[in-house]
Amino acid sequence: MLFNSFTFPVFLAVGWAVYRLLHTRRLPRLLWLVLISAFFYGCWKPWYLLLIAVSTLHSYHAGWRIDRSDDPGVRKRWLILGIAGDLLLLGIFKYGNFFLETGEILSGATLPRIPAELPVGISFYTFQTLSYTIDLYMGRIQRSKSLLSFTTYVFFFPQLVAGPIVRAREFLPQLEEGGRPRLDKAALGEGIFLILAGLFKKMVLADMLAARIVYPFFDAPANKNTAEALVALWAANFQVYCDFSGYSDVAIGAALLFGFVLPQNFDRPFWSRTPMEHWRRWHISLSTWLKDYLYIPLGGSRKGDLRTDFNLGMTFLLGGLWHGAGWTFVVWGLYNGLLLAGWRRWGPREAKTPLGIALSVFATFNAICFGLVFLHTPNFSEAMAAFGSLFSPTQAMTPGLLNPVGLGFLAFAAALHFTPQSWKTTLKDGFAASPAWALGISIVLVGGVLSLFAGLARPFFYFQF
Amino acid sequence: MNGTTRHGLQIIAVAFAACLLLNLLVERAGLKYVQGVIWPTDLPAFAQLPSEPIDVAVFGSSRASFALPPDGLDFCLSETLGRPTNTVNLARTFATAYDAEVVVRDLLDDNPPEVLVLAVGAEFVDEYNHQFSAGLAAHAGVADIPTNLAHARGLSDVFAAIFPIGRGAESAALYLSGRYDNEARLTWMMIHHGGGQFCYGNTPCERQNKAYEKLLSDRWDAVSANVLPTLREDRYEPYLVGDGQVHDGLLALLDWARARDVQVAFVKLPMHGDFQEGIPRSVRQSFTAYIDAIAEEHGAIVYDGHNRDYRTNRRWYLDPDHLNADGAKRFTKTVCRKVLAPMLGGGE
Numbered sequence: 001m002l003f004n005s006f007t008f009p010v011f012l013a014v015g016w017a018v019y020r021l022l023h024t025r026r027l028p029r030l031l032w033l034v035l036i037s038a039f040f041y042g043c044w045k046p047w048y049l050l051l052i053a054v055s056t057l058h059s060y061h062a063g064w065r066i067d068r069s070d071d072p073g074v075r076k077r078w079l080i081l082g083i084a085g086d087l088l089l090l091g092i093f094k095y096g097n098f099f100l101e102t103g104e105i106l107s108g109a110t111l112p113r114i115p116a117e118l119p120v121g122i123s124f125y126t127f128q129t130l131s132y133t134i135d136l137y138m139g140r141i142q143r144s145k146s147l148l149s150f151t152t153y154v155f156f157f158p159q160l161v162a163g164p165i166v167r168a169r170e171f172l173p174q175l176e177e178g179g180r181p182r183l184d185k186a187a188l189g190e191g192i193f194l195i196l197a198g199l200f201k202k203m204v205l206a207d208m209l210a211a212r213i214v215y216p217f218f219d220a221p222a223n224k225n226t227a228e229a230l231v232a233l234w235a236a237n238f239q240v241y242c243d244f245s246g247y248s249d250v251a252i253g254a255a256l257l258f259g260f261v262l263p264q265n266f267d268r269p270f271w272s273r274t275p276m277e278h279w280r281r282w283h284i285s286l287s288t289w290l291k292d293y294l295y296i297p298l299g300g301s302r303k304g305d306l307r308t309d310f311n312l313g314m315t316f317l318l319g320g321l322w323h324g325a326g327w328t329f330v331v332w333g334l335y336n337g338l339l340l341a342g343w344r345r346w347g348p349r350e351a352k353t354p355l356g357i358a359l360s361v362f363a364t365f366n367a368i369c370f371g372l373v374f375l376h377t378p379n380f381s382e383a384m385a386a387f388g389s390l391f392s393p394t395q396a397m398t399p400g401l402l403n404p405v406g407l408g409f410l411a412f413a414a415a416l417h418f419t420p421q422s423w424k425t426t427l428k429d430g431f432a433a434s435p436a437w438a439l440g441i442s443i444v445l446v447g448g449v450l451s452l453f454a455g456l457a458r459p460f461f462y463f464q465f
Numbered sequence: 466m467n468g469t470t471r472h473g474l475q476i477i478a479v480a481f482a483a484c485l486l487l488n489l490l491v492e493r494a495g496l497k498y499v500q501g502v503i504w505p506t507d508l509p510a511f512a513q514l515p516s517e518p519i520d521v522a523v524f525g526s527s528r529a530s531f532a533l534p535p536d537g538l539d540f541c542l543s544e545t546l547g548r549p550t551n552t553v554n555l556a557r558t559f560a561t562a563y564d565a566e567v568v569v570r571d572l573l574d575d576n577p578p579e580v581l582v583l584a585v586g587a588e589f590v591d592e593y594n595h596q597f598s599a600g601l602a603a604h605a606g607v608a609d610i611p612t613n614l615a616h617a618r619g620l621s622d623v624f625a626a627i628f629p630i631g632r633g634a635e636s637a638a639l640y641l642s643g644r645y646d647n648e649a650r651l652t653w654m655m656i657h658h659g660g661g662q663f664c665y666g667n668t669p670c671e672r673q674n675k676a677y678e679k680l681l682s683d684r685w686d687a688v689s690a691n692v693l694p695t696l697r698e699d700r701y702e703p704y705l706v707g708d709g710q711v712h713d714g715l716l717a718l719l720d721w722a723r724a725r726d727v728q729v730a731f732v733k734l735p736m737h738g739d740f741q742e743g744i745p746r747s748v749r750q751s752f753t754a755y756i757d758a759i760a761e762e763h764g765a766i767v768y769d770g771h772n773r774d775y776r777t778n779r780r781w782y783l784d785p786d787h788l789n790a791d792g793a794k795r796f797t798k799t800v801c802r803k804v805l806a807p808m809l810g811g812g813e
Contacts, residue, residue, distance in 0.1 A: 006624065006628060006631055007624045009631075010624065010627065013477045013480075016473065016477075017473070017474060017477060020466075020469075020470040020473060020474075021466075021470070023470075043620070183469050184469055185468065185469055185472045188469060188472060188473055188476075192476070257473075436472055436475035436476045436479055437475070437479045439476045439479070440475070440476045440477070440478070440479025440480040440481075440482075440483060441479060441480070441483050443476070443480045444480050444483040444484055444487065444634050445634070447631070447634050447635075448487075448634035448635060448637055448638035449638055451634065451635035451638055451639070452635075452638050452639060452642055
């Protein structure tokens with residue numbers, strides 16, 4: 001089930017109303033959460049539920065084995081088994097065909113394919129279960145005493161499909177006995193605000209940018225003018241931001257309605273003055289996950305410059321691969337790793353003057369934009385074509401590519417992003433404090449406006465006969 | 466129940482009530498069909514149907530929208546009958562008899578046509594039509610919700626059944642923003658040519674038809690690659706006629722026609738052999754038997770437009786089950802001469 005579908009508000013209203021009737025008793029409350037989350041997820045493909053159930057049971061079992069033993073060897077064995085099991089599922093369903101295709105190219109032999117598509121959300125919930133097993137082994141968290149709590153943690157629908165990647169130590173305490181989720185009217189209003197704002201970002205800004213500028217450019221990136229390529233990359237950066245941060249806002253808002261707090265996932269990333277800062281503000285739950293479970297265990301920045309460069313490169317390379325099973329994702333990850341390593345060593349010192357800050361922000365934004373070429377193109381020849389266009393100032397402009405509507409939405413998205421946080425907070429607090437009738441009518445009105453943009457990402461909607 | 470729960474339930478109740486009220490207002494204002502633009506007949510130009518008597522109204526799915534251009538029919542009928550005629554094509558994507566009945570009731574009650582053409586394929590009468598829930602969501606009213614919930618066979622039917630609650634907000638926003646008529650080509654097709662995908666009679670029309678075909682030039686390959694391989698499982702398994710909401714819709718439609726002395730013609734549309742092969746023989750037999758029986762019972766005419774040439778000749782098609790402009794021109798002429806002109810008192 002998609003957040004931006006008609007079914008979601010109906011699901012949310014029914015799910016919430018029953019949840020509130022049950023919320024004083026832990027067992028029915030959690031059972032209901034698992035049930036509606038399974039329904040939410042099963043709406044894609046029912047067999048996905050089998051996969052997530054296996055992952056949940058496996059991780060819970062591994063955690064139980066780690067917890068009950070004092071023998072370091074046994075604990076380590078179960079840590080490895082726990083991690084291997086999760087990675088095996090991810091490896092088969094996300095990377096299986098990628099490895100087979102690569103093997104086919106290298107060996108020249110014809111290899112079979114795995115006859116299943118990528119299950120939605122597997123990358124997210126696998127990282128959650130991995131964090132549980134590792135944190136338990138490291139003694140950072142207590143074992144979840146209840147399989148139901150742990151299942152709720154993995155299945156919880158707002159974050160199940162696209163994050164934020166919630167750590168067990170952040171979420172499990174909210175589920176355990178005595179940790180009853182608290183909800184007041186202000187939080188309720190805030191949750192609704194975040195959902196509506198997130199949907200606006202996704203359905204209006206991201207989809208409009210995609211339909212008006214990003215797709216028209218990346219569908220045929222060759223032989224475009226420098227200005228067109230540059231604006232398309234800026235638009236692509238804002239599109240991905242509005243899409244993903246919008247989704248995160250909906251997830252955080254929906255969780256809030258049920259009394260749960262999910263971590264912030266984006267912190268106005270385009271204010272960043274360095275690529276390092278950008279990755280601290282962008283997809284924060286993934287960045288911190290990679291830092292804690294990959295970069296630091298590899299040695300972080302503690303083992304000299306060369307090793308730090310290697311660690312950065314490796315972390316971002318695997319981060320790229322996490323985003324998608326393809327060589328363009330690997331190169332995108334590697335590009336960002338090298339960018340960070342290079343900037344760390346040879347980049348400009350932190351700017352102090354307003355002009356210096358503005359230049360740093362602009363340079364960082366563009367450096368991130370260049371990497372996006374690899375995320376938006378299916379193969380290297382298309383990527384090279386896009387880069388070629390970036391350096392073609394004399395190329396004739398393509399009529400309609402830089403259209404006023406697309407540019408208007410790009411300006412709007414930028415203005416929204418760079419708006420002071422205090423203004424947004426004032427708006428959110430004002431909305432949250434509104435009476436029930438105002439909130440109810442707002443939902444309907446905003447819903448109507450959002451419906452105008454449903455399906456815009458498809459340029460010729462009526463061709464689907 | 467604590468204050469927060471009460472507050473939340475109040476919000477839900479207000480939102481629900483506002484949706485219902487808005488939907489009621491929208492339908493009262495004649496804006497029910499201001500929906501997302503998918504097809505010419507989705508436009509509010511529905512409300513701009515001609516006030517003068519309608520000779521022929523065509524219903525069916527996208528296949529009918531392509532196959533029977535209304536001005537092509539008018540051109541031929543006027544020539545044959547020696548008087549101007551007035552045809553509209555109200556076919557909609559994936560429409561079933563259920564959808565047609567609702568549209569007829571909504572839009573033609575005050576101005577019934579002389580002939581109702583049900584341009585059909587096997588899916589039009591299939592109770593398990595794979596897009597039935599989309600039709601339900603597009604056409605059903607708030608009053609239909611209990612019935613449709615009772616008939617729901619799955620979750621998509623349940624959500625489609627309750628969709629009319631939210632449709633008013635969508636329609637109002639579409640109307641107020643002007644988005645409903647921003648698709649210039651579609652608006653033009655509906656207002657100036659009574660619907661359908663192609664038009665005839667002047668150079669701009671021909672030019673537009675060609676441009677449209679060019680735009681869809683990859684349709685044949687796309688459908689062959691993406692639709693045909695799983696056609697049987699996706700659209701015809703299971704297949705059921707004669708018992709359910711679609712059947713009830715067809716009976717109501719025929720009763721409506723009889724009560725208003727409207728003649729009815731079932732026109733079976735052509736499709737290429739590549740597509741036809743994906744329809745199981747048992748489905749074709751059920752469909753034929755069902756249409757023949759119901760037509761006989763209600764005094765309707767059945768015309769089978771499918772023949773060997775259409776089965777084998779790719780030149781008439783955009784894709785294996787949608788005619789192109791030349792195919793539509795040819796088929797229109799045949800239907801005009803063999804079916805409609807005699808029903809309207811002239812021709813063969």
